[in-house]
Amino acid sequence: xxxxxxxxxxxxxxxxxxxxxxxxxxYFKLKKNHKSTEGLLESEKLIKETLRKESAMAFRMKxxxxxxxxxxxxxxxxxxxxxxxxxxxxxxxNEETEELLKITQPEIHALxxxxxxxxxxxxxxxxxxxxxx
Numbered sequence: 001x002x003x004x005x006x007x008x009x010x011x012x013x014x015x016x017x018x019x020x021x022x023x024x025x026x027y028f029k030l031k032k033n034h035k036s037t038e039g040l041l042e043s044e045k046l047i048k049e050t051l052r053k054e055s056a057m058a059f060r061m062k063x064x065x066x067x068x069x070x071x072x073x074x075x076x077x078x079x080x081x082x083x084x085x086x087x088x089x090x091x092x093x094n095e096e097t098e099e100l101l102k103i104t105q106p107e108i109h110a111l112x113x114x115x116x117x118x119x120x121x122x123x124x125x126x127x128x129x130x131x132x133x
Contacts, residue, residue, distance in 0.1 A: 102109045 098109075101112070
C-alpha cells in the first residue's frame with residue numbers, strides 16, 4: 001500500500017508540476033500579449049493625439065489664410081473702387097477737353113476725328129489680313 005501511496009503521490013506531484021508549468025506558460029503568454037496590447041493602445045493614443053494636433057494646426061492655418069485673403073480682397077475691392085472713380089473722372093475730363101477743343105478749334109477737332117477713323121480702318125484691315133493667314 002505504501003508503494004501505491006508513493007506512486008499516487010509522485011503522480012500527483014508530477015501532474016501538479018506539469019499543470020503548474022502549463023499554467024505558468026499560459027500566464028506569461030497572456031502577460032506578454034497584455035503588454036503588447038497596452039503598447040499598441042498607447043501607440044494608437046499617441047498617433048491619435050498627433051493627428052488631432054496636426055488637424056488643429058491645419059485648421060488654424062486655414063483660418064489664418066482665409067483671414068489674410070479676406071483682407072487682401074477688401075483691399076483689392078477698395079483699390080478697384082478708387083480706380084473706377086478715377087476712370088470716371090478721367091472720362092469726364094476727356095469729354096470736357098473734347099468739347100472745349102470742338103468749340104475753340106473746330107478744324108483740329110475735325111482732323112482728330114478723321115485720324116481716329118483712319119486708325120480704326122487700319123485696325124480692321126490688319127484684322128482681316130491676319131484672319132486670311
